[in-house]
Amino acid sequence: MTVNPDKPIKFSSLHRLQWEEAQQKYIILYPEGMVELNQSSAEILKLCDGSRNLAQIVSELELKFATSGLTNDISAFLEVALKNGWIQQN
Amino acid sequence: MAGSNKISNTPPRWLLAELTYACPLQCPYCANPVDYAKYQTELSTEDWKRVLTQARKMGAVQLGFSGGEPLTRKDLPELVKHARDLGYYSNLITSGYGLTEEKIIQLKEAGLDHIQVSIQASTQELNDHIAGTTSFQHKKEVAHLVKKHGYPMVLCVVIHRENIHQMAQILEMAEELGADYLELANTQYYGWAHANRDLLLPTKEQFEQAEQIAQAYKEKVAGKMKIYYVVPDFYEDRPKACMNGWGTTFLTIAPDGVALPCHSARELPGLDCPNIKDYSIEEIWNESKAFNLFRGLEWMKEPCRSCDEKEKDFGGCRCQAYLLTGDMYNADPVCSKSPDHAVIQQAIDSAAKNALAADEKPLIFRNSKNSRLLS
Numbered sequence: 378m379t380v381n382p383d384k385p386i387k388f389s390s391l392h393r394l395q396w397e398e399a400q401q402k403y404i405i406l407y408p409e410g411m412v413e414l415n416q417s418s419a420e421i422l423k424l425c426d427g428s429r430n431l432a433q434i435v436s437e438l439e440l441k442f443a444t445s446g447l448t449n450d451i452s453a454f455l456e457v458a459l460k461n462g463w464i465q466q467n
Numbered sequence: 468m469a470g471s472n473k474i475s476n477t478p479p480r481w482l483l484a485e486l487t488y489a490c491p492l493q494c495p496y497c498a499n500p501v502d503y504a505k506y507q508t509e510l511s512t513e514d515w516k517r518v519l520t521q522a523r524k525m526g527a528v529q530l531g532f533s534g535g536e537p538l539t540r541k542d543l544p545e546l547v548k549h550a551r552d553l554g555y556y557s558n559l560i561t562s563g564y565g566l567t568e569e570k571i572i573q574l575k576e577a578g579l580d581h582i583q584v585s586i587q588a589s590t591q592e593l594n595d596h597i598a599g600t601t602s603f604q605h606k607k608e609v610a611h612l613v614k615k616h617g618y619p620m621v622l623c624v625v626i627h628r629e630n631i632h633q634m635a636q637i638l639e640m641a642e643e644l645g646a647d648y649l650e651l652a653n654t655q656y657y658g659w660a661h662a663n664r665d666l667l668l669p670t671k672e673q674f675e676q677a678e679q680i681a682q683a684y685k686e687k688v689a690g691k692m693k694i695y696y697v698v699p700d701f702y703e704d705r706p707k708a709c710m711n712g713w714g715t716t717f718l719t720i721a722p723d724g725v726a727l728p729c730h731s732a733r734e735l736p737g738l739d740c741p742n743i744k745d746y747s748i749e750e751i752w753n754e755s756k757a758f759n760l761f762r763g764l765e766w767m768k769e770p771c772r773s774c775d776e777k778e779k780d781f782g783g784c785r786c787q788a789y790l791l792t793g794d795m796y797n798a799d800p801v802c803s804k805s806p807d808h809a810v811i812q813q814a815i816d817s818a819a820k821n822a823l824a825a826d827e828k829p830l831i832f833r834n835s836k837n838s839r840l841l842s
Contacts, residue, residue, distance in 0.1 A: 378690055391619040391647060393556060393580065399478060399526030406556035408581040408621050408648055411480070411529060462690075 380431060380455045384466045387427035392463055394422055405463055412461075421451055425464050431455065476753055476762070478526035479718040482555075483730060484515065486543070487535040487722050491564045493599025493832040494587065496625055496660035496667060499535065500733050502842030504835040506723045512542040514743065516549050518720055521748035523553040527718065530555040535722070538565045544577045551578025558583060560623075563609035564602055571609075571616050582613045583621040583650070588629075589636035597629060599832045610644040622646040626677065626699075627654045627667035628822065634677040638684045638694075646692055651681055653699035656814075657731040657786055659833045662841060666830050668818035674702050701811055705776065706783025706799035713761035713785065718752065726751045728758055731786040735795050761785055768796050770804045 380386070388394055393406040403419035405412045414422070420441075424434045434455075435448050458464045488503040500506075510518075519530070530550050537543055538561055550557045559574065563584045571582075586606050587597040594603040613620045622641045624630070630637070634651075641649040653674070654660050654667050669677075678696070685694045700707050710717045710729045719727040724742045727733060732740065740757045741750075752758055760766065764777055771782040782788075783799020791800045791810045798805040821827055831837050 390617065395528075395554065395556075397526070397528060399524075399528075404528070406528065406580070408583065408619050409529065409531070409558055411556070460690075462693075 378459060380452065380459055381466055382431045385427050385430050386425045386434065386455065387465050387467075388422060388425045389463050389465050394419075407462075417450075418454055421454055422458065422463065425455075425458075477715050479522055479716065479748075479752055480527055481529045481531070481717045482519070482522045482527040483531045483533055483717065483719040484518070484537075484546075485533050485535065485719060485721050485730065486510075486515070486537045486540045486546075489539045490535040490562070490833075491539075491600055492536070492562050492602065493834050494597060494625070494659070495599075495663045495830040495832050496627060496654045496658075497833040498655075498658055498660075498730055499833070500731075501658055501662055502838060504838035505842055506721070508723045509540075510720075510722065510724050510743070512545060514724060515542075515546055518743050518748060519546070519550055519553060519555065522718060523555060525749060525752065528554070528556060529558070531558045531560050533560040536562055536564060538570070544573050547574055547577040547579045556580050561585070562598070562602065563606040564600065566609045566612075568612050568616075571612050571618075575616055575618065579618070581619050581621065583623050584610050584613065585623045585625070586610075586637075586640070587625070589633045589640045593630060593633070599834070607644065610646070614645045619647045620645065621648040621650055623650040623652060625652045625654055626669075627660075628669040628673065628818070629667070631669045631673050631677050634680045635684075638681065642688060642692055648693045648695060650695045650697065652695075652697040655697075656701070657734065657790065659831070661790055662831055664814060665818045665821040666828065668701065668815065669699075670819055670822075671702055671815070674699055700784075700787075700801045701815060703801060704803040706780050706787070706801040708780045709784035709787075709799075712781045714752070714758040715762075718748070726755070726757070728761070729786065732757070734786055735789055766796060768798070770802075770806070771798045774804065 395404055395406060397404050403414045420438060424437055431452060435451050439445050439447050487509055488499055488506060547557055557580050559579055559582045561584060584606060587594040591603040595601050622644060624637050656664050660667060681694060681696055714728050717729060719730045720743060721727060724744050725740045726743055727740055732738060738757045741755045767782055771777050783801055785795045787799050788797045789795035792807045800807040800810050
């Protein structure tokens with residue numbers, strides 16, 4: 378199972394992404410468990426709304442943080458996210 | 468209140484709301500206290516709402532609605548809605564008994580995130596025997612409905628000597644029912660399970676065989692169904708890191724409002740567990756004697772005190788130390804470094820002997836009559 382670069386990426390309907398005031402960070406919630414996210418992981422997942430593919434997510438974040446060369450890092454994280462079931466592709 | 472306010476306390480993350488001890492099932496390994504029948508009072512809706520609000524403010528985010536059977540509380544949808552408004556991730560931990568499609572939809576609309584359904588075995592005959600109630604077909608229907616309405620589903624099967632031989636069929640059943648997660652919970656021997664241990668504890672060979680089957684299946688269903696395997700600590704040589712450390716993460720509120728550092732802690736002597744009717748969650752978590760008693764490492768005796776693994780397992784489980792050695796400050800006797808470790812082998816031998824005896828004693832089912840007899 379790997380991320381298909383052409384297809385849009387959607388956050389899993391079986392998980393919830395949420396900002397936690399007490400922890401001052403984003404977390405992923407799922408049955409009886411949670412994962413704390415660092416800022417860059419959260420920024421990536423927030424863009425996984427079913428309307429963007431990998432290249433679109435990369436360009437949006439490169440624009441937002443006025444940088445370039447993020448493809449490898451973002452793609453590696455999305456592979457982990459897919460393996461954990463946090464994101465889906467139809 | 469007694470104890471000192473330690474500013475280094477981590478806040479609770481996990482709130483287990485045991486809404487009631489009432490349950491239509493009679494599972495002989497129930498985690499409720501054996502003397503549950505003497506606790507008749509239940510918190511009001513307003514009490515529960517206050518608890519949820521206060522714990523959430525401290526940082527609790529995972530919420531389990533449990534029991535008994537939480538569906539027996541008429542205000543469950545109202546509490547689920549309150550929890551959703553506060554931003555909790557709500558888990559309903561149910562036997563499925565009494566769960567209709569209408570209720571599943573109502574709870575979804577109220578904001579319930581996940582439903583965990585327990586099944587006792589892979590066959591109707593054994594399921595209904597263990598549950599003490601005709602429930603197998605209904606549970607399977609409930610599992611289908613939970614998936615139909617878009618919930619993530621955990622199927623929970625408690626494993627013991629009566630059903631461990633069905634491991635392969637249990638795995639197939641879970642896959643067929645579309646479970647997203649299968650929790651294979653080897654019985655932990657507290658409460659009713661402690662009273663029935665001679666009849667429930669499998670042999671090491673049975674454990675190993677079942678575990679092999681489960682591990683192989685894990686690979687087969689990778690990416691489709693996650694399998695959580697709760698290890699049987701009687702066959703380990705180090706104890707579990709119980710509750711992720713006392714008073715660090717977990718907060719249980721019992722049906723009558725007593726706050727517990729773990730759902731079995733009611734069995735421990737002299738803990739003076741505070742009630743949410745008398746104190747706020749913050750006072751209970753930070754200042755009560757009960758929540759500070761085994762916090763950190765200072766309370767430890769030898770061999771834990773000088774052990775280089777003490778920060779890994781925190782000396783194991785306080786309830787198990789008390790039940791098996793009579794002293795809740797002792798090392799969990801599961802640990803091979805414990806001077807009391809022999810009690811584990813004695814328990815294993817006793818169960819094996821009982822399994823072979825011609826006059827095997829009967830299971831004590833969890834019901835109010837037996838609860839009064841045992842208390």
